[in-house]
Amino acid sequence: MHFSNVIPSSLLLLLPALIPSTSADRLLQSTALSACMKNPKFSASRFNVLFTPDDAIVHFNVTGNSLISGNVTAALDVFAYGYKAVSTDLNPCDSEDLAGLCPMNTGPINIKNSNAPLSEDVIKQVPGIAYTVPDLDGKVRIYINDSSTNEPLACLEAVLSNGKTVYQPAVGWSTAVIAGIGLVASAITSGLGHSNTAAHVAANALSLFGYFQAQAFIGMSSVHLPPIVSAWTQNFQWSMGIVRVGFLQRLCTWYQRATGGTPTDLFTTLATTSVQVQKRSLGSVEHLAKRAFHTLGKRTNNEMTNAENLEVITIRGIERVGFKAKIDSTNIFMTGYTFFIIFIIFVIAIVAIFKGVVEALVKSGRMKNDKFQDFRNGWTTVLKGILFRCVLIGFPQMVVLCFWELTKRDSAAEVVLAIFTIITMLMILGWATFKVWRIAQRSISMHKNPAYILYSDPVSLNKWGFLYVQFKATAYYFIAPILLYLLIKGLFIALVQGSGKAQAVALVIIEAALLIALSxxxxxxxxxxxxxxxxxxxxxxxxxxxxxxxxxxxNQPGLVTGVMGVVFFVFNAVFALVLLLMVLVASIYALVSKNPDTRYQPMRDDRGSFIKSQTNLATTELDALGATARGDGKHATPTRRNIDDDDDESFSSGARGQVHAEKAQESGYYGAGSALSQAPSTTTYQSAGGFGGSASPAPPYSNSQYSGYNSRGPVNRGATASPSPFQRGVGYD
Structure with a gap:
C-alpha cells in the first residue's frame, strides 16, 4: 500500500462526516409547544406544525385543552437568531380550516391535518438563512387575545427547526476511529523500535482526545447553548462515555433498581409531561422533546405548570446531554462508567490477542524472530503501561461523572461505585506521578540530568512513560499541572450544574491559566x-x-448570541478537521513508512541515545554495565539502591543492580581505564548514552560526543562543573 494512495481515500471517508445533513426542501417545523406566561388558559399535549414556503401553506396538528370561551385573535411573531423576522395577525374566523376555533370553546381541542395559507408578503419576511443554516436558533411566539377587550389570554411558544443539524453520528464515529488509529499506530511503531515516531504520534493523539473532551465539557455545562453549539458538542460526548446502546440501558436500569434506586422512565412515557431547558427568562424556553416524564424523583430542578397539572421537567447541562443521546438521566453515570470498563477490557483483550498472534507468526516462520521482541519478552510490563494510559484518558470522564453522581445519588451502590472509582484513579495517577518524580530526581542526583534513567530503563519507560514522554526531559513534572487542570475543570462541570455563569467564568480562568503556562x-x-x-x-x-x-x-441582544453560536461552530469545525487530518496523516505515515523516524527531528534532550532495548540488555555483562552506570553497585548508597525496589523487574532497581554489578566486578568486565569504573557523580558517559564504551561512535544525528551530554564538547564533571542539573546536555539550556 502506497502512502500517497492512502491519504485521498481516507479524506473521502472523513470529509463527509463533518458536513451537516442537508435537505433539498425548504421548511420550518416545530414539534413542541410551551407556555410563555403564567397561568395560561390554553395548554397543548400535542403540537406539530410544518411550514413549507414553496407552497405557502402551514400544516398543523394540535391536541390540547382550552379554558377560553369566545372569539379570539392571535398575534404571531417569528424569531431567527434573536431577530424578529415575521410579525403578523391571525383571525380564526377568516380561515375555513380554523372554523372550529371561531368562537373558541372551553374543553378539549383536537385539530388534525389542518392547513392555513400565508400571504406572499409574510413569506418574504423570512430570511433565507432560516432555511439553510443547520440547527436553526428560531422560535415562533403566539399571543391569544380576547377579540373584544384585547386582553391576553395565553402566550404559546414553539421552537423552530429547518430539518438540518450538525449532530451526526458519523462525526462521532469518525473522530473516535481517527483518535484510536493514532494510539494504535503509536503502539505498533513503538514495538517496531521507532520510539521517536511513537512518541510524536501518541502525544498528538492524546492531545486530540483531550480536545474532544474539552468540547464535550462545553456541552455538559449548564449554560443555555445556542442549538448549533449544543448539537456540535453532542458529537463528542462519546469521549465521555455517553453512548446509547439498548441492552446497556436495560442493564443500567436493572442495576439501579436492584440496588435500591428509582430509575426514570423518560422515553417510554411520552404522553403527559413536557421536557424543557430553562433559558434566560420565562418567555424564552427551548423544548428538547415532544413530551415526557412521570417524575424525576429526588431531582430538584423540576417545575410544574398550572394548566391541567401538566408537569414540566427542566433539564440542563449533563442531563441535557443525556437526553439528546436518548439516555435516561438516572442512567447517565452507569452508562459512562460501563463504557469505561468495557474500554479497559477491550484494550486488555487486544493486547493479549496481539501477543498470541505475534508468537504464532514467529513460531510458524511467517515473521522474523526479532520483530516485536521487546514486546514479546516484557508484554506484561507494556500492558501495565497501556492500562495506566487508559486511566489517564478516562480521568476527565470519570471526574465529571463520579462527582456528579455524588450530587444525584441515583442509588446507594452507584454512590459507592463512584467514590471507589474516583479515589482509585486519583491514587493511581498520583502514585504514577510521584514515581516519575522520584526516578527523575534520582537521575538528576546521579547523572546530573533527569533524562538518563527516565529513558534508559525500559521498564520505567514502558510503565510510567505515558506521563512524561510527550514532554521534554526537564519538564517531566508537567503532568502534575495537567492532572490538576483536568481535576479542577471536571469539578466545576460536575458540581456547579446549578449556575451556568459560575461555570463559564471558572472555565475562562482555568483555560487562560493553562494557555499561559504552555505558552x-x-x-x-x-x-x-x-x-x-x-x-x-x-x-x-x-x-x-x-x-x-x-x-x-x-446581557447582549439575542441576535449577538445566535451569530456567536454559528461562529463557534465554524471555527471549531475547521480546527477539528485540521487536527484530525494531522493525526491521520501522521498515523498512516508511521504505519506504512519503512523508516518513519526520518520525518521527525531528534529530541534535543537526546532521549534516543538513552532508550535501550531490553533485548539488547539481556546479557549479564550489559545488565551489570547499566546497573553500575546508575550507581547500583556495592558502593551505592541505601537510598539510591532502594528507590525502585517496588519494581523488581526494573534494572534500575537497587537489589537487581547490585547483583549484576557484583557479577561484573567479579568477571573483571571494567578495565582500570574505563570511564564507567569511576564514581557515578564523576562518570564521563560516552556515545550511546554510556552503554558503548569509548570506542563507540557518536550517533549520526548528533554532533555531540555525549561527554557530559553537552553539545558544545566534552565537559569535565569535576569540582568546577556547574551544580545546576538543568544546565547540562543538549536541550537543557
Missing amino acids: VMRPYMDKKTNAFNISIAAINFISALFLLIFSNIF
Missing part, C-alpha cells in the same frame, strides 16, 4: 508538539470565552 514554559518535546498543544489550549480558551457570552453575563 511561557513550552514543556512539550519539540516545537511542533508545543505548537500543536498551544493551539488546542488557545481554541479551548476562545471556546470558554464564547461560553461566557452564551451565559448572557453581558
Whole structure:
C-alpha cells in the first residue's frame, strides 16, 4: 500500500462526516409547544406544525385543552437568531380550516391535518438563512387575545427547526476511529523500535482526545447553548462515555433498581409531561422533546405548570446531554462508567490477542524472530503501561461523572461505585506521578540530568512513560499541572450544574491559566508538539470565552448570541478537521513508512541515545554495565539502591543492580581505564548514552560526543562543573 494512495481515500471517508445533513426542501417545523406566561388558559399535549414556503401553506396538528370561551385573535411573531423576522395577525374566523376555533370553546381541542395559507408578503419576511443554516436558533411566539377587550389570554411558544443539524453520528464515529488509529499506530511503531515516531504520534493523539473532551465539557455545562453549539458538542460526548446502546440501558436500569434506586422512565412515557431547558427568562424556553416524564424523583430542578397539572421537567447541562443521546438521566453515570470498563477490557483483550498472534507468526516462520521482541519478552510490563494510559484518558470522564453522581445519588451502590472509582484513579495517577518524580530526581542526583534513567530503563519507560514522554526531559513534572487542570475543570462541570455563569467564568480562568503556562514554559518535546498543544489550549480558551457570552453575563441582544453560536461552530469545525487530518496523516505515515523516524527531528534532550532495548540488555555483562552506570553497585548508597525496589523487574532497581554489578566486578568486565569504573557523580558517559564504551561512535544525528551530554564538547564533571542539573546536555539550556 502506497502512502500517497492512502491519504485521498481516507479524506473521502472523513470529509463527509463533518458536513451537516442537508435537505433539498425548504421548511420550518416545530414539534413542541410551551407556555410563555403564567397561568395560561390554553395548554397543548400535542403540537406539530410544518411550514413549507414553496407552497405557502402551514400544516398543523394540535391536541390540547382550552379554558377560553369566545372569539379570539392571535398575534404571531417569528424569531431567527434573536431577530424578529415575521410579525403578523391571525383571525380564526377568516380561515375555513380554523372554523372550529371561531368562537373558541372551553374543553378539549383536537385539530388534525389542518392547513392555513400565508400571504406572499409574510413569506418574504423570512430570511433565507432560516432555511439553510443547520440547527436553526428560531422560535415562533403566539399571543391569544380576547377579540373584544384585547386582553391576553395565553402566550404559546414553539421552537423552530429547518430539518438540518450538525449532530451526526458519523462525526462521532469518525473522530473516535481517527483518535484510536493514532494510539494504535503509536503502539505498533513503538514495538517496531521507532520510539521517536511513537512518541510524536501518541502525544498528538492524546492531545486530540483531550480536545474532544474539552468540547464535550462545553456541552455538559449548564449554560443555555445556542442549538448549533449544543448539537456540535453532542458529537463528542462519546469521549465521555455517553453512548446509547439498548441492552446497556436495560442493564443500567436493572442495576439501579436492584440496588435500591428509582430509575426514570423518560422515553417510554411520552404522553403527559413536557421536557424543557430553562433559558434566560420565562418567555424564552427551548423544548428538547415532544413530551415526557412521570417524575424525576429526588431531582430538584423540576417545575410544574398550572394548566391541567401538566408537569414540566427542566433539564440542563449533563442531563441535557443525556437526553439528546436518548439516555435516561438516572442512567447517565452507569452508562459512562460501563463504557469505561468495557474500554479497559477491550484494550486488555487486544493486547493479549496481539501477543498470541505475534508468537504464532514467529513460531510458524511467517515473521522474523526479532520483530516485536521487546514486546514479546516484557508484554506484561507494556500492558501495565497501556492500562495506566487508559486511566489517564478516562480521568476527565470519570471526574465529571463520579462527582456528579455524588450530587444525584441515583442509588446507594452507584454512590459507592463512584467514590471507589474516583479515589482509585486519583491514587493511581498520583502514585504514577510521584514515581516519575522520584526516578527523575534520582537521575538528576546521579547523572546530573533527569533524562538518563527516565529513558534508559525500559521498564520505567514502558510503565510510567505515558506521563512524561510527550514532554521534554526537564519538564517531566508537567503532568502534575495537567492532572490538576483536568481535576479542577471536571469539578466545576460536575458540581456547579446549578449556575451556568459560575461555570463559564471558572472555565475562562482555568483555560487562560493553562494557555499561559504552555505558552511561557513550552514543556512539550519539540516545537511542533508545543505548537500543536498551544493551539488546542488557545481554541479551548476562545471556546470558554464564547461560553461566557452564551451565559448572557453581558446581557447582549439575542441576535449577538445566535451569530456567536454559528461562529463557534465554524471555527471549531475547521480546527477539528485540521487536527484530525494531522493525526491521520501522521498515523498512516508511521504505519506504512519503512523508516518513519526520518520525518521527525531528534529530541534535543537526546532521549534516543538513552532508550535501550531490553533485548539488547539481556546479557549479564550489559545488565551489570547499566546497573553500575546508575550507581547500583556495592558502593551505592541505601537510598539510591532502594528507590525502585517496588519494581523488581526494573534494572534500575537497587537489589537487581547490585547483583549484576557484583557479577561484573567479579568477571573483571571494567578495565582500570574505563570511564564507567569511576564514581557515578564523576562518570564521563560516552556515545550511546554510556552503554558503548569509548570506542563507540557518536550517533549520526548528533554532533555531540555525549561527554557530559553537552553539545558544545566534552565537559569535565569535576569540582568546577556547574551544580545546576538543568544546565547540562543538549536541550537543557
